[in-house]
Amino acid sequence: MSKPTLLVLIPLKDDDSYSQVAAHFDIVYAPTPAERGAAIDAHGAAIRAVLTNGTTGLTAAEIDRLPNVELVSALGAGYENIAIDHARARGIVLCNGTGTNDDCVADHAFALLLAAVRDIAQRDRATRAGVWRDQLPMRPTVSGKRLGIVGLGNIGLKVARRAAGFEMETAYHNRTPRADTAFRYFDNVVELARWSDYLVIATPGGPATHHMVGRAVLDALGPRGFLVNVSRGSVVDTAALAHALASGTLAGAGLDVYEGEPQPPQALLHLQNVVLTPHVAGTSPEAIAASVRNFIDNGTRHFAGNAVLTPI
Template sequence: MKPVLLVTIALKPPFIADLEKTFDVVYAPDAPVAALGARCADIAIVLTNGVSGLSAADMDLLPALRLVSAMGAGYENIDIAYARSRGIVVSNGAGTNDDNVADHALALLLATVRRIPVLDRATRNGIWRDALPLDPSVSGKRAGIIGLGRIGEKIARRIGAFDCEIGYYSRTRRDHSPYRYFADLVSLAEWSDFLVVATPGGASTRHMVNADVLRALGPRGFLVNIARGSVVDTAALASALGAGTVAGAGLDVYESEPDAPVALLGFEQVVLTPHLAGRSPEALQASIDLFIDNARRHLAGEAVSTPL
């Protein structure tokens, strides 16, 4: 008999088919756990993500639960402490989409600083370059990274290839990092031309990028966020953009998801994408493969390879 797996996030049919080779899949991306009725008694494994998460109340409805896994690196809405208290193992998809996220961060930076969407529209409307303002260079500038974990490191290397100087702010100093460390975020923002958010979400980082940080970034500074929408104070960003105290922003994540951030839609200096930096066929397949391997390990009494 196959172990029963609850999938609480939306997946394309080919990935569900992959899971069905190993598991009895309960696919319920739009249903609360409480709505699953009698099936709750049999669910041994849950596949979720950091945004959807899994609460203590949900876990209480799943008496046979043994493993909870986040599809990506984030896990901020999984109640890890409660899971541990019940002996439930928690893992994530660390490393499966790092390159994708770093690539997308660089794409957002280039698109925002060089105003690629605006220039595309202008070209389609027959406007030639002489009628357009000049946009700043990316190369040779200073880039500040908020959070120098695996993804932050990869972003730093990519931006560094543009001959940019790299600085970072992190909870702990990376002793062997070649990049300049800043002990506070406002100082990093003051130093930076570009500020890239790559820190985990959750209560500890909520509105870390606030009005003070944006003011320090300044009228020639650009913000990029590929982490979690909660890290950036949307109202403060809208106010800074309106006042011209920051130059622009490229955002893959925002507080209102899945709804677009209404307060930012009127600014042509903002580039938005729908929280897909980590998504590609290759990255999603790697995440599914890692999850299946972790589940097989756990069911065999072995340690998972990406525990939390």
């Protein structure tokens, strides 16, 4: 029996991932914009499945050029740039990699928080330059503080569990409160920020959360507050954040995501009170392996006539 043809729109991180997927699908590999258009032109009628991610997405126009596509999957949890409604109208099955990289993202969120609050990057540079501690201002403690989480989903819950190890008090904001947690709930992000010492953003991206964290939230977090974003760059107003960091109305930030990716956030690059990483919170050998396994499981189930394990 021939294998279904799969259009892959994202880089597969290593040869092992590629070979595992190739064991189950005939791959059309198009991880760059130029390759993407050419691949759809050349193979559109043959493609039965698409593997993408939330940032790369899949447009309605592209779906219309794939007449036989049955399955569209995001490798990770995010799917904000996939034309979900258009795909559903076509009867296309949608799935994602929810749960496969949650630990990795939560680990990275705490790494950014610790690095920003304790000023790790600047103190590394100072040490290499021969600067001793007496010439440096003291930094706050992370333990025992108040942590606000915007988006208490799977990742947010794992961030909260890590916070418990630091004896932090945790509260959160969601569209609606969760019945399965005793954490304090705020129905307003500004009020959560006002309560918090540190604020971690773990909410999905997309129009509903665009610039959810702007000047009002940053002002409420205040001059001793720190912001961490491991969700999507669109959730934070970059211009407002740059102003807050430069003016001292916010103490610091740690960002794994930012507007305009993959270009670095120009408004932030000159600031010493922000730690930046290039959207790597969800990537590790373990997380990628789990995501690939999950996609293969979903794909093989679908083409065998069974329901996918992690539907959108």
